[in-house]
Amino acid sequence: MDNTRKSRTAFFGGKFYSLSVWALSFGSLLGWGAFVMPGTTFLPSAGPLGTLIGLVLGALFMMIIAANLHNVISRKSTGNEASGIFTCTKEVFGYDHSFLCMWALALAYISILWANASAFALIIRVIFGDVLRQGFSYTIGGYQIYLLEVLTTISVLVFFAVLICLSEKYSRLLNTILAVILFCGIVGGVICLLVKSGATSRDFQPVFLTHVFQNGAVSSRKATIPFVQVLEVLVMAPWAFVGFEAASFCTDKEHFYEKQSFLIMAVSVFCGALCYILLACAAVVTRPSIFFNWQEYIAMLPLLSGVDSMPTFRAVYTILGKPGTIILFTCFFAGSSTGVLCMYRSLARLLASLGKDEIIPHWFAKRNSRHVPQNAIIFVGLVSLIIPFFGRQAIGWIVDVTTMGACISYIYISASCIIVSKEIRMSESIQHQHRYKSTYVLVLGIAGVVLSLFLFMFPLIPNFWSMNEFSTESYVILGIWSILGFVIFRFLFKNDKRNRFGKSTVMWLTMFFIVLFSSSMWMRKKTYIQSEKAIDNISTFHYAEHSKQEIPMTKTQLARERNFMEEEMQALRNSQLMTSLMQFMIVMLMLLIMFNIFNTQKKREYKIEEEKLKAEESNKAKTVFLSNMSHDIRTPMNAIIGYTNIARRPNLSKDEVQEYLQKIDASSKHLLSLINDVLEMSRIESGKMEIEEIPCDLNSVLDEIRDMFATQMTLKNIDFQVEGKNLTNPLVYCDRNRLNRVILNLLSNSYKFTNDGGRVSFVISQVTQPKEGVVQYEVRVKDNGIGMSPEFAKKIFEAFEREHNSTVSGIQGTGLGMTITKSIVDMMGGVIDLNTKKGEGTEFIIKFPFRIQEAEESESGEELTANSQGESGVQAENFDFSKCRLLLVDDVDVNREIAVMLLTELGFMVETAINGQDAVEKLEAAEAGYFDAVLMDIQMPVMDGYQATAKIRAFTDEKKAQLPVIAMTANAFSEDVKKALEAGMNGHVAKPINMDNLIAVLKKELFNA
Structure with a gap:
């Protein structure tokens, strides 16, 4: 029974959760637009084959973005919410760029949320007619807005917000069910539609557009070129597929692993592309009888109304009848519902992540008893309640800007992937497969950046290379969004207590670019509209004047006159566009120079501030140094002065005087040791200490250490062991004086801090065989003395550090020995490590890389070393200096x-x-x-x-x-x-x-x- 329950839990916790993540990704990218855009936008732009090719290329582009996002998540995921884009961008580029990425993504997501919420009124209008278009109404921007439609949209927003807040589990389950219904309904319904209609390839002729109509008149011939038609669909890919990356918001869940992210996102993109293609095909198989072919029907869509104005709905209604219509509206309802649910959840996770990071108030990160970020959902809902009052047309303007927000996010994802490729290449493992992987990741990153930049710029410049243009209001909204972003960024920057924002001028320039460019294009768009009105007014005036003078104009003359004015106005528009672009480039160039000057000034100020902080730290260090020196010098000086005064007392015996002189001598040596340590530290810090490599025999080092410490270790009854292990190459080049200093410091400490009857060992071992003339050696100094506390062990190599307790209070030391030891080890290219435990002892482990040498070189080197050091212990006896x-x-x-x-x-x-x-x-x-x-x-x-x-x-x-x-x-x-x-x-x-x-x-x- 328990095993069965566990297996069920594993299934629902693992496989089902992966399915729910797919539902989040697929439901985010496929909403109400999938049922409208293929017939009203894709087909009029490229025809059936152009739509197919454009959507396939768009899906491949999204696969690249999905791969880039997967690569970044795999390296940068921290377990945070929204780790896919926001957190990874923050880790790669910093908080300034992560804000821009987040702001762009939020614009895309919230516009999808609003569009899908308002689509419910559209469903009711198609099914029940104008039942909601009654009662109180008002006009904004020339569009009629009915209060009942506004209340319907508000009800949808409130309903789904409450549903998610009540239960994350059941809202996720509902979202998964609706996504499955959406996909299966579209695929199954369209296949039935195509089979029942008996459609053949002849019904899709021509596969590309041969004429493009606008309100019944032939438009630009440029759009009849197949390549341009495919491009027109491809540039809509960010709008069509945005939302698939919402799967990355689930990488914090215990049942969802980063390695699954690409597969789930890729499957979502594939399913989305398949649905778009099938719905575009469905729009072609039938048409009203008044049109000769589907191309004429599609061209006249702006003049039609009702079901006839939506080819997909008309095809289902005509061929499948009522059952097909029910399936279609069920799918439409499921698509709009998943769009609202997914965007609510994604935006809430994004805000919760910002709250956790304390970029916005932590209030957004708080969860209710059902583990739902309720406050974030309430905030998104409250903001969304304002939008329905501006009407669905306003939401259409915002949807136009979705492409911009998506492209900015995709640029950051791909740029982050480029950085990740460099990290892979620079990682410790430089095997062939890692080099191959880094190249693969780099190529994908560059491809993603180039394509995203192209798709970002393509629709911004109307009639320059693209037929698709933003509406005038869309340019305004893009500018307002950027300005609002500036305002919010200023608020975050002003309230940033941790100095995370305000470090990148590139982000500011990007925001300014969007504001300036959108305002320029808005002015040009307004001029274009006014020129169209001027042409109409001039044509009307000419026609009226000719009629008054009884010289009526024929249709051919009217067409020639209008075409002439159109050509002249188009030349004027193109000239204005080029002038605007030149002006824009000049302004941007000046801004770049200004920001460069600002950056340079900022760096100088930062350098001055840094130098000021260093000076303050230096002064503080000097104060601490003088304080420590005053204490450490006064201690032996006190003994010297005290015992000197005592030795001057009369009636002291010779033995007493000798005893005091010995104590004065010991204190003098301690004072000398302190002064030597301070001077050596000074030379190390000033960079004047140099390492001098000379021939050295490590066996002789062992002998010298044994002879030097044997006597004093015996007096303290310490078991002193000196050993050389595996010294097959004892002849090396090293700075023997410095090596001795390191060993003496360590053994002196072991001697001082080991009680009578203890153990001290000194071992030099060879740990590697010669490679390119270099061998790794290991020096170990171990004792069973008093040991160190973990707190002190962490700072033992800091200057003037000594452990202050009753055990060591009576032991003298400068507090610089270990600092000098660490510095010498570093300068010799070695590493030092420490194992210690309070009351059990201490072991220092040092690893040195030494160059090996030949035996004859060692003999001459040993002799040179002995001569330079002097023959310690030589006495004056047997030498007569009286004649010198x-x-x-x-x-x-x-x-x-x-x-x-x-x-x-x-x-x-x-x-x-x-x-x-x-x-x-x-x-x-x-x-x-x-x-x-x-x-x-x-x-x-x-x-x-x-x-x-x-x-x-x-x-x-x-x-x-x-x-x-x-x-x-x-x-x-x-x-x-x-x-x-x-x-x-x-x-x-x-x-x-x-x-x-x-x-x-x-x-x-x-x-x-």
Whole structure:
């Protein structure tokens, strides 16, 4: 029983829902117009074959748009309502363009809603005659409007709004049933009609129009060309098929997947094209007996009334009789009902999506207890209640503009598809099938944009390349719609709290283009109408004058005169059109230049604002930096000053003094570490730090790390493991100093934050084999120490960050070590990751890509590295320095005093100079060989160390010129070492002076040891 229920649920939740989505798509594109337009518009434009070809081409064009929409949904769908067009356009082009797309689509949808709602009055008029054309009436624009027809349309709008609000489920079910009835009724009814009529191919001759009539007179011969006739039908495709994309509004449902969207939309377009073609064929099979053939009948439709004025209705009524008429009106009712239901639901979903995105008040997104966006439906209904008072003719004007709205939406869909194709091409996977797919998507996108732009522009310019023209009122409505769009956009822009609108001048130019162009075409249309009236008035006047003078004009003379005036007026209209277009192009060019200037100014202001924000952030960062530095420097300084004062106390034992001096020494080293970290961070942020790749043996790195940390790990009883795994290529090129700095920082932290008796491991492993001379290596530093909280782990690489709790409060640190580590890793092309858990320990994982090298290169590189670093740990014993005389050059008295004391203790004879100039003069005055070496400071007044060295190397006495000069300076970075060697110095020793390093350099220079 449960399995049966589940299977039923799966069917109704899956397959039935897909059917209901098809019903939404098909019901949106096929409404009341399907029963009228094939006979009154398509056939008079192109004939049977032209209509067939035009509709097939139009359906193929819509298939392209459906494919583009499917491709965009597949990549950009977020599960939001209305994700098909509005949300995807927003994600691709931003909110400005999504507003224009939404505004255009809303115009198309609401005009379809109004047209289908007002069609019910038309059904009643055809069935019951003028029963609604009684009672109170009024006139707008020369058209009679009856109150009963207005109330009928309002009743339809209210009824369907209430129905949807009461139950989304049952309204969807009703919509599905009506759509199935509509399709089956049209297909089955027309097939019966064609079979019963016995129609053959002879009844459809000629398949294209040979003459085009307007009110009984032959019109432009241009329209008799088959290509133009097909084009006349093709340009109506956006009007005929708009609404099929409503299926994309259902991609948020759990039972409807994006992969189904193209199939459902394609089937809807196919069904719509089939219905249009069958209804066009039905309009040809019969005609009133007064006409010789269907072409004469179609040409005279504007002069007919009643059933005779609607070929499809007449054919069904004549051939199928009452049963066929019932089927026809049932289909007509189903088509109009689905049009109202589908557009209500689609517009409500669109408004709900805007409400969710907080573009319009969130009130529109609220749903009632039946999960229906009731407020959005009520709003659409209230707006729609105004339109019936303007009469059905006004709705006809709005329907003319549907093509424009649909084409704008299709342009955005296709342009979004082009962007998606680029994303596919740039995705991580660049396999052949992905390249093929990106090309396929790109071609479809470009085709959609080109066709949509063409169909957008084609009907806008009357009598230029198209016979189909908008009515005068349609141009006015198009302009009003654009102006209203500007007003609403201004409201959204003004109330935008999240700075989402106002970023695209292209959208503003497009709206302005529509306003300017529609107003220009409206003026031209008005001029055209006035010229027609002028021709009629002139002809009437001439005829009357000739009659008064008893010189009557023959019909031939009247026709010749009228044709002459028509030709002259047409030349005048064409001239006016070209002038208007030139004026329009000039205005648009000027606007483009103005907007370009505006854009440039806006970018400059944005750049200034951005620089201002950066300056404010920089000042804030400096304040935080100084605050942190003040705290961190005062901590060791407090210890140094405090223990110094204590050590001065009388009656202290020698052991106590030594203890305090050791604490002063430890605090001094901490202070030095802090200063070094700050200086290194400064160089990193200023971009002055450079990576220097030299030959390096990773096995020797392992040995050095093991030797460096073994003693202190043992003192803390920490199990310290150092290991190399799979190091088949240990000889690499890398910045060894920086690599050591990274490893030392990580191991120092592990040592500090691991309790006695803990574990610390350091592993270097090779994770890939050589590829193009590069190998991937992995460094892991793991401990079982105190670990980190998830909150702190997220910001551990930020400057001055330390976890503040009782566990680590007594552990000193600069807060810059991990920031420096991360920066060095990034500069070396590596990545660093972190695994940690509070109370369980921490593991850092770093991956480096290193170039591998040959063994002989490694030997020379290791030697160079050792020499550049100095032989740490070398002692002065077994060397006699008593015969060595040094010239110590330093401008700071304290530095000279300390250095002299340290050097004389080692046996050196030391003389001093206070700056570079003083040193040069003393060397010039001394005999060659008097001094054995010069210890040279760099930053000094009068003459710095580099300048002094250059002077020494320029001595004429070769022995003096080759005197060893060793830089002894606080400029301690590798770049400073390189600069000292380039200046002609023999070595470099950093301050504060490490005596082991100094002795190693002096041994090398004085004893070549």
